[in-house]
């Protein structure tokens with residue numbers, strides 16, 4: 349049964365190029381296949397490329413919705429794989445999100461999505477920035493994407509530390525992309541606990557898979573037509589696990605405190 353309030357998942361990373369957009373797109377496809385109403389929101393302002401990955405010509409752009417030049421409904425494009433996309437511009441300035449008017453407009457726009465969608469997946473800019481953190485704060489769950497490369501892990505740790513200094517209530521889960529190292533979770537979580545006294549949840553791993561690079565090159569997302577692609581299989585499992593853990597946390601908290609804001613944070 350569809351929920352009355354959309355769940356927002358933000359995709360972030362310390363290092364660029366680790367697979368945020370690829371994961372956001374494919375997780376949106378999985379949720380759509382499971383009958384959920386899904387919006388992909390490209391908040392990688394200035395470097396937006398979800399429409400390129402999905403091979404569509406967007407009907408509108410987030411910036412123009414925020415600037416009230418077009419309506420939310422006009423701006424949304426349906427992807428061939430099913431989810432809706434609110435694309436963004438390339439070459440725009442990030443200062444679009446600075447200032448209280450812009451923040452309020454953004455909050456109002458996101459608020460209007462609750463009635464229409466079960467999930468809103470937000471692809472944010474790489475690295476540590478106020479813009480990325482602002483989106484995370486507006487979301488129920490932050491998915492911190494990394495690879496197993498030492499440079500990526502260093503930046504992932506830095507991102508987590510920065511986020512926790514700013515807002516300890518953020519519900520952060522790490523996704524390790526392009527790896528199937530079973531020891532990585534334990535090492536990273538132990539490092540965070542040792543150095544910071546707290547650690548993110550570990551969502552899981554997605555293996556390196558040449559079919560991903562092929563799908564990007566051909567602008568055609570993986571799907572049930574490529575069911576044996578190891579990355580697709582892993583992304584399906586990851587998405588279902590995240591849905592389940594979100595539901596368990598929600599049920600647990602709702603039974604304690606039905607209208608608490610902390611309910612939102614755990615999803």
Ligand SMILES: Nc1ncnc2c1ncn2[C@@H]1O[C@H](COP(=O)(O)OP(=O)(O)OP(=O)(O)O)[C@@H](O)[C@H]1O
Nearest residue numbers: 364365366367368369370474555556557560561564
């Ligand atoms: N599991 C995977 N297996 C093989 N290649 C992958 C995998 N995940 C991502 N890639 C490759 O990495 C590239 C970068 O992925 P993507 O654009 O999703 O990263 P990003 O984090 O969104 O980057 P940016 O920070 O620039 O927004 C993809 O084009 C693809 O070729």
Ligand SMILES: [Mg+2]
Nearest residue numbers: 368369370392
């Ligand atoms: Mg990206």
